[in-house]
Amino acid sequence: MNPLNSLHTFHSSININISQIELNFSKLFMLDKMFKTLRPVGRKFMISSLFFIIVLCILASINEIRFENILRFSRCTLSPPLSSTNSLELVNSSPNNIRILLGILTLPDQYNRRHFLRLVYGTQSRPAGTQVDVKFVFCNLTKEDQKVLVALEIMLHDDIIILNCKENMNRGKTYTFFSSLPDIFNSNDSSVPYPPYHYVMKGDDDTYFRLESLVESLRPLPRDDLYYGYVIPCRSMDPFVHYMSGMGYLISWDIVEWIKVSDVPINHLDGPEDQVFGDWMREGRRGKNRFNAKWSMYNFPVPHTGCTHELWPNTVAVHLLKSQQKWITTLNYFNVTRDLKPSKLYHIP
DSSP states (O other), X not given: OOHHXXXXXXXXXXXXXXXXXXXXXXXXXXXXXXXXXXXXXXXXHHHHHHHHHHHHHXXXXXXXXXXXXXXXXXXXXXXXXXXXXXXHHHHHHOTTOEEEEEEEEOOTTOHHHHHHHHHHHHTSOOOTTEEEEEEEEEOOOOSHHHHHHHHHHHHHHOOEEEOSSOOOSSBSHHHHHHHHHHHHTOOOOTTSOSSSOSEEEEEETTOEEOHHHHHHHHTTSOSSSEEEEOEESTTXXXXXXXXXXXXXXXXXXXXXXXXXXXXXXXXXXXXXXXXXXXXXHHHTTXXXXXXEOTTTEEEOSSSOOTTBOOOOSSOSEEEOOOSHHHHHHHHHHTTTTTTOOOOTTOOOO
């Protein structure tokens, strides 16, 4: 509503109220004349009572009009736009809203690899309404140079999670990662959505994830008790027989919380981490909703094995990119530089 219109309505209401007051006093004068014929005591009592009642009605009428119109005027001139909290609730209620945490398990000294992966994932677009956060995950720092260089990385990029553990591959690092997340992302702020992420994915630093394809593959899937990945062994297509490859597997947030509180994982930590994780799912009877992402996830095509696949458009992840040349071949295939804008500042043939 236009504030000027509201002000005009307010003034009109006051004018109408003044007319009502004048009419009420006219009625009071007529009543006074009528009651002159009554007995003196009764006439005085009746006049006093009626006068008191009319005055109360007039005051109530004035206050009601004043309050309603001032309130209406203030709403037009002072009301803020939709608050961030309300906006957040609308976004969270959307069926297309998906929040994913991709934790890439790596080592503190892998500075060059992290910088390279920041280029790879930082230039990827995310579908509208989605949130895909990429974090680098490793155990406690042990060297003086790490304490300086990693701290600088955090100050610049804020994309590192340091777990309270001793660096390892197959002795509980994966458990520490998943079991630490509920405390890391716990918040009493009502503006922070719950769960903080619908899904959490553990990935290797030699795997190339195509984030938009990952999101689209998850849209039709459940958001609870989900276990998603590339089924091992390579020849298998049944996600309920064995486990998902360590190249990258994803679980829903309720399984993350279960890992934190259950005795099943903590009593079984040693062994190949992806196989051990599959054991947790079986022993804990979790992951009733399973999705085999084969052949959207696969190993790099060379050398050829039962786990490899040719690069193709319907790709979520490519694994075993152990050399710079394999990374470049993969990135070239998916034409990752297609959005480079022309400029006089550079010439790239």
